[in-house]
Amino acid sequence: KAGVTQTPRYLIKTRGQQVTLSCSPISGHRSVSWYQQTPGQGLQFLFEYFSETQRNKGNFPGRFSGRQFSNSRSEMNVSTLELGDSALYLCASSLSVLATNEKLFFGSGTQLSVL
């Protein structure tokens, strides 16, 4: 069974631009969560989507948004990029909602560099 797939693997953007990251969950998984990983802050929860609805959101500004499609694939968007947005963005999928403490499986991430 294929794992969580994230595209692209690397991105370089400049300040003020926007970016869209894509995530395909494990087949049959309906929940997708996004995390930001930086050396200083570790893994920080961004949001979770289940059945095309945002279930939970972390403490990030409104510039960070996401959506989920009917096939459970998810996209994350960051608008008006800032230097501090440089990070590894990780997508994770689970069978059901995080509220049931389902096992979470991560993709390899998208490394975003903002210049």
Add this chain to the structure above:
Amino acid sequence: GENVEQHPSTLSVQEGDSAVIKCTYSDSASNYFPWYKQELGKGPQLIIDIRSNVGEKKDQRIAVTLNKTAKHFSLHITETQPEDSAVYFCAASMAGANSKLTFGKGITLSVRP
């Protein structure tokens, strides 16, 4: 909210020795505790998890113990091998509407050949 701490930030052991990584959590309502291993250039990989209704779980060379009273849990790796070298993250969550995994900052384990 939940706060998960890992100490120390780095650990070096000789190949064949055991390694123990400890984490503490702050919210007594947390009831799910997974451990992840992250190798360079890859995403975190779930290696073992434990729920609050058990005190210990083993899987080959890896074991996790949970002390709910003290609010800490530990990862034990026996007979370490060079391929065990990686960053290890502990995490905690509680079931419920606003559930999310809260991660520790990670510990870099180096296994010396």
